[in-house]
Amino acid sequence: MCIIVSEDEEFLKNGSSTVLLIESKGHALHAFVNQELQGSASGNGSHSPFKFKNPISLKAGKNEIALLSMTVGLQNAGPSYEWVGAGLTSVKINGFNNGTLDLSTYSWSYKIGLQGEHLGIYKPDGLNGVNWVSTSEPPKKQPLTWYKVVVDQPPGDEPIGLDMLKMGKGLAWLNGEEIGRYWPKRSSIHGCVQECDYRGKFFPDKCFTGCGEPTQRW
CATH class of the missing domain: 2.60.40 (Immunoglobulin-like)
Known part of the structure; x- marks a missing residue:
């Protein structure tokens, strides 16, 4: 607009x-x-x-x-x-x-998705189509930023977790495959219990877990 x-x-x-x-x-x-x-x-x-x-x-x-x-x-x-x-x-x-x-009644131009998604820069064959900026200190509080990192395969066969606690809201890809979205915003729900019994009548706030903890972190 x-x-x-x-x-x-x-x-x-x-x-x-x-x-x-x-x-x-x-x-x-x-x-x-x-x-x-x-x-x-x-x-x-x-x-x-x-x-x-x-x-x-x-x-x-x-x-x-x-x-x-x-x-x-x-x-x-x-x-x-x-x-x-x-x-x-x-x-x-x-x-x-x-x-x-x-401005609610004005004519807006509208686009679904982000340019990087349309270009497929998260795919192995699309990585080289973008001029990536090498930096030892990534930009902070700057939304709509794509990050790329190359890491060696960890030894062993144990599952690997990607901790996104310090990131904002977005999607993550590994070798061109989407592995999930993340938004480590802390839950505002209260009323978690240490032990829970699901027996009996169901109601929406039954057996809450993770109250006050970050959501979509791993």
Whole structure:
């Protein structure tokens, strides 16, 4: 989405910022303005919808707004599950001379997936099609970054675990094969028990485990 900002806007003269307001049914979001990350937001394990409110820097003239909306598993059972939904429901910018600019009704260009996925750079025959940057210290707090590492095969026949605790949200591939997604966000669910008996009537919060622990870590 591109918007044109007039030079007469008061926030450009006094150095103040406009505010980007987004409402989403879940599950997570990265917001970019002119290719710069403005902030991220997500729901929690028990409540997927969320609201995003963050100051953004706009310039006079053309400004590009890009929103990456992500889902992490969709509900497929339960009462009225077909109405749960996911994704953005409202996008507004507050702080213009005329008040709030509602972008929800504007025409947006829409793309599913990421460019690296379309190019297949995670496949053995697609690795050489990208100019990888060698670094001893990977970038931090920088979403939408692809990482590649070459390791020797560990000795022995024991199972190997890949610890993604220090990473954000994404997918992992091994030799071109997808091995799973990861999002080591800590669970907000409470009520775990040390011992559990599944006998008797079932209810959704029965026998919770891993309360407060990272999810999708290994």
